[in-house]
Amino acid sequence: MFSLPVTMLHAPDGFVSVPIAIAMWAITAVVVGYAVMRTNRQLDERAVPLLGVMAAFIFAAQMFNFPVGPGMSGHLLGGVLAAVLLGPWAATLVMTAVVGVQALVFQDGGLLILGANIFNMGAVGTLGGYAVYRAVAALLGGERRGRLPAAAVAAWISVVGGALAITLQLAASGVVPLGLALPAMVGAHALIGIGEAAITVAAIAFIGGTRADLLRLRETGAVPAGADR
Amino acid sequence: MTTTTDRGRFRVPWIIVALGIIAALVVAASIWASADPDGLERVAQDIGFLDVAEDSPFVLIADYVFPGLDGPLATIVAGLIGVAIVFVVVWLLGRVLVRRRSTSGD
Numbered sequence: 001m002f003s004l005p006v007t008m009l010h011a012p013d014g015f016v017s018v019p020i021a022i023a024m025w026a027i028t029a030v031v032v033g034y035a036v037m038r039t040n041r042q043l044d045e046r047a048v049p050l051l052g053v054m055a056a057f058i059f060a061a062q063m064f065n066f067p068v069g070p071g072m073s074g075h076l077l078g079g080v081l082a083a084v085l086l087g088p089w090a091a092t093l094v095m096t097a098v099v100g101v102q103a104l105v106f107q108d109g110g111l112l113i114l115g116a117n118i119f120n121m122g123a124v125g126t127l128g129g130y131a132v133y134r135a136v137a138a139l140l141g142g143e144r145r146g147r148l149p150a151a152a153v154a155a156w157i158s159v160v161g162g163a164l165a166i167t168l169q170l171a172a173s174g175v176v177p178l179g180l181a182l183p184a185m186v187g188a189h190a191l192i193g194i195g196e197a198a199i200t201v202a203a204i205a206f207i208g209g210t211r212a213d214l215l216r217l218r219e220t221g222a223v224p225a226g227a228d229r
Numbered sequence: 230m231t232t233t234t235d236r237g238r239f240r241v242p243w244i245i246v247a248l249g250i251i252a253a254l255v256v257a258a259s260i261w262a263s264a265d266p267d268g269l270e271r272v273a274q275d276i277g278f279l280d281v282a283e284d285s286p287f288v289l290i291a292d293y294v295f296p297g298l299d300g301p302l303a304t305i306v307a308g309l310i311g312v313a314i315v316f317v318v319v320w321l322l323g324r325v326l327v328r329r330r331s332t333s334g335d
Contacts, residue, residue, distance in 0.1 A: 012283060055250070065262040107287075110283065
């Protein structure tokens, strides 16, 4: 039988209960609303094209499922990559747009569960992953020296963290027992996270080698940086 | 945006280069992406909760296959449309956020 290369990437409706879906929509609305506010307060016109390019890249890269062991694939999420370049708030908007278009135009990921998908694949990486990135980079003596290892660690954690989040939502919805789903989901995504880390590091290294100025958007205030400033 | 022309020397704007790389990535993904289920779908199969998935109430370009086309071409067209849509949506959003700030006096 002919099977198509790109099919379902994101959780469809039915995977979480209506109350959980609504609760996740509420959380996501607050997060995205705050991200809009922060980005509105501080976004340099010159950074706008890069936001678009980053969204386009993440959309394309998410289509490229890479093999992870027998009978399983993984794909980039991209939240940490976006946040390292664009800061957590603009990155949250980029991820929201990507996951939103995937649901609305490509029927990849349900509409009711979209709030959860934006949170799990967007905010977990752009906010949680970014916090990890900053912490690890600080431990390694600053972003200039620790950028790539910090991005690798954050990218891996963002995938496992996102998997943990959807697993908790599945279990809270009564779709699957937590004890059954948790080891399977975390185990699978611990492997997929290695791919996320590799792609994230490769992309940042490539940008650093060709357009190093794009790595300083946060420093120069072209995009809003973390809550620490 | 940079449309840099160093007095006579023409440089391709970086944004065109970037979008070219992204388009190449869509083509590569449409041909070489693994057809195996991703982590979530595989776990859902193994544990047996994939059947709780509900169909979308409407369909535009489902499964990254552009209607009426076959094979990798259907996915290439679908993917390029997706790239164009997210790029334009995010660009416009960025423009709106920049402009709103400057008109509100900052």
